[in-house]
Amino acid sequence: MADSASLSGPAPAASASRSAGLARTFRRSETLRGYALLSPTLLVMALAMAAPTAMTVALSFFIQTGFEIEATFSLQNYQKVFTNPIFEALFYRTLWISGTCALATVLIAYPMAYYVAFHVHRRKLVWVILMTLPFWTSYLLRVFAWKVVLGYNGAINSGLMSLGLISEPLEFLLYSPEAVIITLAHAWAAFAILPIYVSLEKIDKSLLEAAADLGDGPMARFFRVTLPLSMPGVVAALFLIFIPTFGDFVTPALVGGPDGLMLANIVQKLFGKLNDWPLGSALSISMMAVVTCLCLAILWLSRKAKERLI
């Protein structure tokens, strides 16, 4: 911070003491310096996040008439969002798809993270990198790969047929909510593995020895020590998957079919072909609010669970 003081050096005598005072305040204040360090990030966030969000919020209270957007305050869009039965049905489906996807991904990721954290002793980093390998290809490519696997003439169907287990291809594999769940789960696996791995890795191994010493077998040790201590990672993983998949529209559009459409597909259509930006805005703002509430609920529940444990 020496240079901030020297900056005030060449200033005229009158203002020199004042700028020196400012420099001192700046040096002393931890908060000010913190914000100064953050300022590039804050700037990007303000431009790229806060401004569009504010615009979306504003837009959601306007009214679309024909091709025009009327800038009059109205709750009409929100009324539509919360009363339209199609939105409601889509909301439950979206909740189901992203919720199941988050749970399934965490369930699949946990053993992998567990294995690397507890049973790999050398070159852990290599293992972690290997697990994120699928992410080195593009998201679209991975979705298309699943199309190839699940499709009518895809790997699963032709495999089962050549084994003689089925006589004609299973049609429900592709273009269904299940296809969306499978594809999303695979796409987001690394986001579950990493936080769970980190929280497992942090567990002091002597705690598990203490549990064994106090009479717990392997199962009891897992449920009484390992799982509770890795809960922060599990909750983080749930959030990391649930939040983005709730708003996903690419995967359902490509592998979901009509039964696999999600809310975000409607938002996309409202901003596109259907050309009702205010309703689209109201829908996305509502989704944001609902997801926030759900996440708060999960947080609250996990905290309650922790307190009960104590």
Added chain:
Amino acid sequence: MAGDDSYLRIERVTKRFGAVVAVDAVDISIGAGEFFSLLGPSGCGKTTLLRMLAGFETPDEGEVYIDGQPVSGQPPHLRPTNMVFQNYAIFPHLNVARNVAYGLRKEKLPRQEEDRRVEEALEMVKLGGYGDRRSNELSGGQRQRVALARALIRRPKVLLLDEPLGALDKKLREDMQIELRQLQQSLGITFVFVTHDQEEAMTLSDRIAVMADGRALQVASPKEVYNRPTSITVADFIGQMNFFEARVSETAGEEAVLDAAGFGRMRAKLGGAALQPGASIVAALRPEKLTLSPARSDGAANAVEGVLEAAAYLGDRSHFHVRVAGLERPVAVAAQDWAVGGGDGLDEGAPVWLTWDNDSVILLESERR
């Protein structure tokens, strides 16, 4: 195992980690209700030996018997032992009461009974009423007590403690030593206590195993280890010691006459050792067994003249270094009521006489030192 009242028996146990022999053919028997210490420098295999008793490591050779039963195949959660870990291993997600109650799961007690047992255990370690504290709100000494209560609540036959006082300051350490000893005596549990602090081992233990390089060099009471060490390593590790190279010149009955460099003739009690004249040995002398005086006094079996080289006054005792001609290193002397300088006329550089009894001399086999 017949005709042996030992409760815990370690029979020729060896443990290797790759090329490192952490524990090397250790043979120890520990009686029921005994306070037994494993003492040795860092890395000598104390923790490894303790972990084999708890079941976290299996011996490569040899066998551990608890109450006459071999336990090698038994996993830790089925053994009648409990351990207080070096870092205490308090569960961070549980409060003090839940930590202490952790080991009661299998007993399936009604909640009230469990709470009573927890409070009882906490009171035993003087932490009554701390049950609701979170585990991260505890000081080092309190954590140590929680770890102790958590182990004791299971009423183990053997309690294994791995340097439990290592992280505490001197004062708290001394208080806890007294409490540990009282607790052990009132409960009658066998304690196996690991420490690298010889003073701690001496004050607490009924018997001590002095370890070095994975081997148990001497297993005996603190007094015997101090007064009758059986090897140079043990003598060197426990307390301070002066060592003198010597040769046996003659033996007569219970007494030997040694020819030591710098001293000339030195008389020593044989104490059962069979020594041939001409044998090369090491004579060891504790600093406090030497008497310092300004002039030669009669009556002592051994005496030598030297020059006072350094003196330090430590309050309850004083330390001196006396240079004796012909000796490489100065002789260390400790005296209880000697003032340094001033009235006694003992200034640095003054000529002094050292005298000592013949039964203060410890005769040790010379080894490569």
